[in-house]
Every structure is written in C-alpha cells, then in structure tokens.
Amino acid sequence: MTIVYKTRTQLVVETLRERILSGELKAGESLRQAALATELNVSRIPVREALLQLEGEGLVVFEAHKGATVTELNAKHVVELFELRAMLEGHLLAASLPRLTSDKLAEASEILGQLDKALGKENAANTWSELNSRYHNCLYSAANRPQTQDLVNTLNKNADRYIRMHLLWAGGISKAGPEHNQLLAFCKTGDVDEAVAVLRHHILSSRDEIKAFLEQREAANN
Secondary structure, three states: OOOOOOOHHHHHHHHHHHHHHHOOOOOOOEEOHHHHHHHHOOOHHHHHHHHHHHHHOOOEEEEOOOEEEEOOOOHHHHHHHHHHHHHHHHHHHHHHHHHOOHHHHHHHHHHHHHHHHHOOOOOHHHHHHHHHHHHHHHHHOOOOOHHHHHHHHHHHHHHHHHHHHHHHHOOHHHHHHHHHHHHHHHHHHOOHHHHHHHHHHHHHHHHHHHHHHHHHHHHHHO
16 A cells, blocks of 8 residues: 655645535635644645635636635636646547547446446435546546646646535536436447537536526625
8 A cells, every 4th residue: 555645835736626506605705824834733834835726717717915715606707717627638539539448448437337326326416526537537548648638637626616516516417317317328439529519518508507607696786
C-alpha cells in the first residue's frame, strides 16, 4: 500500500474545495484567512496558498478591501465555460477515439457500471462527479494532447460546482446515463463523428439546463 503524503496546503485546498462544491460555503461568502487558519490548525501561509490555488480553479476571487470570497454562480459564466468544454473535449475525443484500445473501452464500460451503482447512495453527487470525470478522461486518454488535456482539466474544475448543482437540483443524472451509454456505443464502433456529436450535445444540453436553473433562481431572488 502506498502512503500519499500531502502538504498542509494540499489538505487546506481539498477541505475548502469540498466545502465550496458541497455548498457549505456559499457564493459571496468571505473567506477570512486568520479564522480559517485557526479552524484548520495551520498557519496563514498554507491558507493563503490554498486560496490562490482555488482562485486559479475559479472557486475563489480576491477583491480589493474584501479579501477572498467564494465566487458567485453566474449564468453567463456557465455558457462560456460549457461551450469551451464542448469544443476542446470534442477535439480530444476525435483525436483519441481511433487509438483507443479495447482495454480502455472496457475500463470506460466498468466506470459506467460504477456510475449507475453510485446513484441513490450517500454522498452520491460527490462520487458521481468524480466517476463522471474519470469516464470522460478515459475516453480522451489516447489523444496524446497534454496541453489540451490540461486546459480541459482546468475547465472541469471550474465547471464542477455547476455540474454537482445540476446533479442535485436539475435532474442531470437521469439524462446523463443514457447519453453516456450512447457515447460509449459509438466509441466502440469507432464512429468519430457520431461520438463527437453525442458528446457535444451532452455538454451543451447541461449548459442550457444549468443556465435556465440559475436564471430562474436569479429572478426569484430579485
């Protein structure tokens, strides 16, 4: 068994990221470094470093005279974010699919089985989100485009809070399952155009539903 050593900064990043993604820390909430350092029993340095990393993931923003706050959920942000995902992930899938091995396709199929089992269990949104990322990255794994993959990983970190919200509140899980199966079916037959079309629809339909949900919430709060 391998013991993974994590720095104080990594532990603070993971703790705060999970609180933001779960909704425990609300959009617009101030993140006071001194209070967090005391609560997490660390110095201010790893807290500061963690907040800077979370800023890079789009979960935290630094503002003059306010310090760090949790970023707002924003409908316009969703549109650009998910359109970028659709474009870049489509390119990755098109590059990867002709080189995907039977072992990788079997791995993707196994992950889909785990996704189905994750539904309805405790902490389902967190588990589902992690498996969802693993499934997509498995299909992109043969693309051999590390810079594009790095960009996609960053975009997905930014999108994760919206994706979890979609799963919990907007019925995203029920629609994602059939689309995942359809995507894998086209990957197995090697049909690049159809696979990319399904993937783009999968991402952009999520965009539309999340945008509509946020706009309804914004209207109700005004």
